[in-house]
Amino acid sequence: MQLNRGAVGGAHGRGAPDGMQLRCRERELVAQLHELLFPSTTPSAAGSSMSWSASSANLSLEHCSLPPVKTPASCGKRRGKGSKRVREGQPQQEQKQRGGGCSTATKAARGRRRKEGTPTTTIVTTVPDFDGYQWKKYGQKHIEAAQYPRSYYRCTNSMDQACPAKRTVQRNDDGDGDGDGGPPKYTVVYISEHSCKAAEAVAAPVILETTVVRTKTPDTAAVFPGSSSAVSTGTQPSATSGITWSGCTVAGANPTPSERGDCSSLFAVVHGDCCWEWDPAPTSFQEMDFAGPIMSPVHVAATDGSWISDLFVNESPFVLNSCQLFGF
């Protein structure tokens, strides 16, 4: 299955004359994607207050046999460069026996290739680091015939909760972003299912607490100036202007209760069986709350009828924590 971003990608852009119709189309695609990704948790599209979409970030689904990615993940922090491992002077015999202290199971697992039949999900996305889980990188490998190395991640709960979930992320050769002008694409393979509490804690694939911050009074003609927009997780609220993900609070412009509502009421809701609208319609508050499913890639309706994901794609730089979201 391939979600045709082209059919919708430019639609929710600012000032698209047929944006409503295209939004409908996008919503259909979202429903399809969600159905594929989360067959057991997919709510009725028409009855859902969901307003996330994956189409804007070139997410295509090749095969799905896994439960969803869920809660927001902080983008892996880029730290300093690693180092070469110096093992001079270590007896070769000892090196050969490295891991000799490991359990039999550990030794057996080392380097073992995936079994046939291991449940995997393969997606192509422009935002591999923002898939709803927290991952710990444990390796990187240059893959033969691949232009870019493959990174190996395991769930951060793999140790304390024995969560078997892993994933590999590899940048696509043809998605370098300099050919068609689009962001680089990454093939993400999810291996095994999450068994950790973090996965069970959230029944629906949602980001429960998010906040979109505007540092300027919303201007329907100039939303989220790209030059100063950034995205960060709640643990690291952005100190700069732009969009931040944070707790479900409203701040900034002293919104009235009616302006604020509750977190979910500020979320775009479905009207009829077609289109999203804001409820309540945002007026002058500077910070908007969302409580709803915002999956990777992020896609949220903005007050002016455009889409934040659109802004992500079309404006730069957008940063997720310290990571460049779309790489341009």
Next chain:
DNA sequence: TTGATTTGACCTCC
């Protein structure tokens, strides 16, 4: 000090 990342070595499968 802690914990994430890097990266070459090692292990297993084909």
Next chain:
DNA sequence: GGAGGTCAAATCAA
């Protein structure tokens, strides 16, 4: 033997 996958020491930023 080659390639994919994993380990774990070294490194560095918070």
